[in-house]
Amino acid sequence: MEETQRDHLTWGLLEEEREEEKQKKFDMSKYYFGGDVEMAVVKCAIDLGMADAIANHGRPMTLLELSSALDCDLQNLHRVMRFLVNHGIFKEIIIRNEDTVPTAYYAQTHSSRRLMRTGENSMAAFILMQSSPPAKAAWHCLSACVKGKATSAFEVVHGEDVWKHAEANPAQSQLINEAMACLARVIVSAIIDGCLDMFEGVETLVDVGGGTGTIMRRLVKACPWISKGITFDLPHVVSLAEQCEGIEYVGGDMFEFIPKADAVLLVAVLHDWGDDECIRILKKCRKAIPKDKGKVIIVEVVIGNKEQQKEDNKLNDVGLVLDMAMMALTHKGKERTLDEWAYVLREAGFSRHTVRSIAAIQSVIEAFPA
Numbered sequence: 001m002e003e004t005q006r007d008h009l010t011w012g013l014l015e016e017e018r019e020e021e022k023q024k025k026f027d028m029s030k031y032y033f034g035g036d037v038e039m040a041v042v043k044c045a046i047d048l049g050m051a052d053a054i055a056n057h058g059r060p061m062t063l064l065e066l067s068s069a070l071d072c073d074l075q076n077l078h079r080v081m082r083f084l085v086n087h088g089i090f091k092e093i094i095i096r097n098e099d100t101v102p103t104a105y106y107a108q109t110h111s112s113r114r115l116m117r118t119g120e121n122s123m124a125a126f127i128l129m130q131s132s133p134p135a136k137a138a139w140h141c142l143s144a145c146v147k148g149k150a151t152s153a154f155e156v157v158h159g160e161d162v163w164k165h166a167e168a169n170p171a172q173s174q175l176i177n178e179a180m181a182c183l184a185r186v187i188v189s190a191i192i193d194g195c196l197d198m199f200e201g202v203e204t205l206v207d208v209g210g211g212t213g214t215i216m217r218r219l220v221k222a223c224p225w226i227s228k229g230i231t232f233d234l235p236h237v238v239s240l241a242e243q244c245e246g247i248e249y250v251g252g253d254m255f256e257f258i259p260k261a262d263a264v265l266l267v268a269v270l271h272d273w274g275d276d277e278c279i280r281i282l283k284k285c286r287k288a289i290p291k292d293k294g295k296v297i298i299v300e301v302v303i304g305n306k307e308q309q310k311e312d313n314k315l316n317d318v319g320l321v322l323d324m325a326m327m328a329l330t331h332k333g334k335e336r337t338l339d340e341w342a343y344v345l346r347e348a349g350f351s352r353h354t355v356r357s358i359a360a361i362q363s364v365i366e367a368f369p370a
Contacts, residue, residue: 041083042115043131046124048072050081050090051108051115060093060105081106089115120185125178130325134158134165134172138328145327153328162329167236177212177237180268184214187267187299190360192222198297198356198366199223199263206230206261206288208254208281209269212241219265220246230259254281258288267299268362271322274332275344282348286369298365301335302355305363318361341365 045051053069054061063081067074085092091107114123129135134154141153151161158165166173199205199219203226207216210231220229228248231238235251243249250259255277258264264285270278285296301319319335326333336344338355345353350367357363 038087039127039131041080042089042127044080045084045089045112046115046117046127049117050084051112052117054090054106054108054112055116060107062103062105066106084112120189123182123186125175126182129175129179132172132175134169135329142324142328151331154330161331163234167234173236174240177240180211181214183268184211185218187358187360187362188215188218190358190362191299191364192218194358195356195364196222198364199226201293202226202263204228204230204261205263205265206232206259207265207267208232208258208285209266211237213238213244213247213249215265215267216247217244220244228261230261232259254284256284258284260288262290262294264288264294264296265299266296270298270344271300271326271335272330272333274334275340275347277332278344279347282344282350282367286349289369291369294369296350296367298341298367299358299362300341300365301361302341302363302365303335303337305338305355305357322361 048070050066050070053066057065057069061069063074063078066072066081067077070077081090081092084090085106089109089111091109093105093107094102095105096102110121113119113121115127116122117124134157137157138152138154141156144156145153154162154165160168162176166176202223205216205219205226205228207213207219207230210216210233212233213231216229216231220226227246229246230248230250231241232250232252232254234253238249238251241249252259254269266281266285270281273281282296289295301322303319303323304316323335326335341355342353345365345367350369353365353367355363355365
């Protein structure tokens with residue numbers, strides 16, 4: 001009987017595999033050539049300034065015009081543009097006239113504008129950080145993390161963690177700051193559009209790990225009732241911040257202290273750390289806020305957020321990619337499920353919390369001490 005069941009199981013699996021092979025025989029090709037190729041070509045577009053050239057031109061450009069503006073080889077540029085058009089990053093417009101050969105023009109898209117070096121929607125610095133040699137090298141040692149033989153893939157390659165490496169390498173530190181500012185602009189826009197009401201009644205706000213102040217500057221402007229905004233980060237980070245009225249920059253270690261305020265904001269900070277470190281940070285946050293009306297606002301990925309998946313299931317895929325990035329680049333960092341967030345909040349002494357979706361990969365968690 002048991003042998004018969006085993007045969008049925010084996011047969012069923014074989015049939016399932018045959019069906020999957022028919023349906024997805026081309027899917028694995030993206031792992032043979034994709035990923036690295038796509039990132040390399042997108043980085044090429046940023047390095048050459050393709051999106052900036054079209055934006056500065058003021059209208060779609062022909063290949064010849066783009067080649068002249070960028071001082072590029074015509075044939076190789078055509079091959080790269082063909083790739084980028086196929087991936088929906090640029091748009092190709094064919095103009096047909098009766099007396100001339102059809103002419104192709106290259107136009108901007110929402111995606112290509114993300115590749116511009118400057119601007120509110122730019123994600124160029126973030127892409128350049130992820131494709132930088134220090135970051136890319138870590139991915140080749142991911143297996144060491146899975147075997148549990150390394151603190152992080154990044155440390156296997158570089159002999160120190162991301163933060164110490166950045167402090168010792170000013171150029172990489174600057175790139176990280178610019179990348180985090182890109183991410184911050186996207187997230188804060190989603191917060192302002194989707195849940196600005198959570199800052200009502202908050203007169204003082206501290207942004208922990210707030211970098212050079214991108215988020216705080218936007219929030220103070222959008223919430224004039226916030227009389228004092230504090231951007232809190234490592235001393236070598238806040239020393240580069242642009243001074244702004246209504247914002248105080250404080251350097252320090254979040255494991256040691258956090259400046260007092262009505263509310264604490266943590267945007268893409270806790271995913272860099274393991275549970276024990278998260279609990280320590282959250283306990284410091286709880287001490288920094290009033291027990292009766294204070295709260296901690298956490299903006300992070302929530303793996304398997306069903307409400308978010310109703311809008312776009314691809315967001316969950318991106319969350320899982322980011323989880324792999326945390327494994328490669330940090331010691332114990334990870335993206336968390338709702339249950340995992342509930343655990344660290346409970347252990348840190350928060351009695352209740354809520355989760356809200358916004359128009360971003362991240363969700364907003366509000367945690368209350370009482």
